[in-house]
Every structure is written in C-alpha cells, then in structure tokens.
Amino acid sequence: MKIAVIGAGIGGLTTAGLLYQTGHDVKVYEKRNNLDQVGSGLGIGSNVLKALKPYKMAYAIEQEGQPLRKMELRSNLNEFLNTLKMDQNDEENITIHRNVLHEILKTHVPYERIHLDHKLKETKQNADSVRLYFENGVEEQFDLVIAADGLNSTLRKQIYPKSTPKYAGYTCFRGVVKESLPIDKHTALEYWGHKGRFGIVPLKDDEIYWFCTMTAKENDLQYKSFEKPHLQAYFNQFPEEVRKILDAQEETGILHHDIYDINPLKSFVSGRVVLLGDAAHATTPNMGQGAGQAIEDAVTLTNLMNEKPIDAALNRYDKLRVKHTKKVILKSRKIGKSGQVSSTLKIKLRNKALKTKSSKSLSKKVKFLQKAKLK
Secondary structure, X not given: OEEEXXXXXXXXXXXXXXXXXXXXXXXEEOOOOOOOOOOOEEEEOHHHHXXXXXXXXXXXXXXXXXXXXXXXXXXXXXXXXXXXXXXXXOOOEEEEEHHXXXXXXXXXXXXXXXXXXXXXXXXXXXXXXXXXXXXXXXXXXXXXEEEOOOOOOHHHHHHOOOOOOEEEEXXXXXXXXXXXXXXXXXXXXXXXXXXXXXXXXXXXXXXXXXXXXXXXXXXXXXXXOOOHHHHHHHOOOOOHHHHHHHHHOOOXXXXXXXXXXXXXXXXXXXXXXXXXXXXXXXXXXXXOOHHHHHHHHHHHHHHHHHHOOHHHHHHHHHHHHHHHHHHHHHHXXXXXXXXOOOOHHHHHHXXXXXXXXXXXXXXXXXXXXXXOXXX
C-alpha cells in the first residue's frame, strides 16, 4: 500500500519503519525543518519490548536500554511508602534516552522517504484514498494516512474539532545528568511531598534522568522563570539524592513543560485516516507509557495490515487500541491526581493507604499493560 505518516516522532518513525520493513510504500512528512529531538529519558515497558520482538529494531533498543526492575515510592522525608515491581514475570523493562531511541528508529526509515518542512494544511478523502495538501504547495494521494502528529494533532482536530489538550493541573521540569549516586541502578525512585514530586530514573552508563512536578496554573509565569537555583531552593528539604541531582545539573539543558492529556476518543479511525500515539491518546507521564503506547499502536497496526484486508485491519486496530489506551489515560490521570495532593490531611491519608497496600496488590493495578492484544 501507499502510506503517508504525518509526524516523525517516536510513534511516526516506528510505524514507518515497521511498515517499510514489511513491504509497504511509506513516506513520512514532518512539519519541522529537522529531526532534532528535545527530550530526556523515557521508559519502555516489557509489554512494548515483547511486541517488538519479531521486528529488527527490537535488539538495538534493548542494547541501548538500562534494565529497570522496580520503582520505589517515598515521601519527601525519605519515608518508604511502597514498591512497584516491574519484572514480575522475568520480563525486561528498560529506560532509554529519548534522543538515543529516536536515532535508532531513524535508521529503519530510508532518509529519502522522510520529507521535512511539510506542514499539513488540508485533507480530502474518498472511499479508498486520501489526498494531502501541504502548506508548501505539495499535493499527493495515498491509500492510507497515519496521523502521528502529537498532542496538538492537525488531523485529530479535523476529525474531532472538540478534542483539545486537557491541562492536568501541574507543570514539569526534566533533565539528564551524569552522576554516580549510591542507588540501585535497576530501581527508579519517586519522592512525593506537599510541594510536588521528584523522580530519579537510572539510564545507561551512569546517566540519570530526573523530573519534578509542581501544582500550578496553566502557563504559570512564576514557574516559567524557574532556573537551576530556583529548583534547588524549591527542593532543598527533599532527600540528599534529590539535592545531589540538582547540583549536578548544568545551568542549561533543563526542560519545562505543562502537563496535558486528552479525553479518551471513541474511535481512532476515520475512513482511511488513522490516529496513532499522542494524536490518538495523549496521556500524562505518570505511568511512563506515552512512548510505549505509541510503539504498541505501530506494532498492532503493522501486524493487522500484514494479516487482514485493509478495512478489517483498521476496524480491528480501532477495537483493540481505543479500549486499551482509554485505561492508560484514566489510570495515569488518577495517579497524577493522587501524587499532586498538597493538603497535610490528604497526604497523610494517601501515604497511610500506600503503606498498607502490599507491593503485589499495587503491581496488579498495572498488570493490564501486559495483556494488550496486538492483533
């Protein structure tokens, strides 16, 4: 099939690479004039690695990843709250730098098939094709168009005009440092306190990905002005590991974004246009599943298109991915809401509830991620 992929992020490049590998005529269109990535670290769950196993890109991703076995929740006073085990069935979860993952994915799409400076303007479709119109004057027709153009997807807006990003109520800072801390390299840490949350996630080669979240107004000017010294002052009462991470962070290289998701959609398919990744189901990062779910979308769509006629494949993709990703959006939203509570009473109640739960029962709440059907 002749297929257009709109967007050259993780979801778009994964999809293009898999479809090209399985014999489809694929072109990728990116509105920016380069493929540079601005990002830090991310997690790739065993559910995603297992899904990728039949395809060539899986090995390189595993090789560049840092195995992660558990995540410890602690209070801002370093009081142990609970552990989320990630290797319950001896299946590997990894962390990886976003730039490294993106570079791997790029190698699976021939360079001449990636078209930069192509911002989508309009689409027109009939029963079995879609014509694309770009702002630079280019027009082309395809059998299938895959929208992997992110949170602010142009194609999602055309299909669902009322589907707009929903602000989660908190803002986030991120960075990557080279720092050797006396921590388990296979354990992520999160500290929850009334001022917000701070996460420490090991990457390969003694790099550490960190993030912090604070409850804030959307586009809050106070936090927009924050730099390294502001973060150091803000988290100066958090445990020593947090202070060491911020001390090691360079003055530049700190990323800042407000956090959004979208309300679950009823369908990801409109004729011959398919939504994928954040364009379909943008979620808050509380479960570390944003990139992973985009990759699962790509694998599922590719598997189905290799086994079924196109209409049957799209119907099955829609049935599988809409239901599953809705759970991810709502579960992640709930975790974020719990993590961001700031009143002393609510924090006491939350922490008590976390400490009384067994690690096994906590892990069961995310076990559905391993049960996603991919065809």
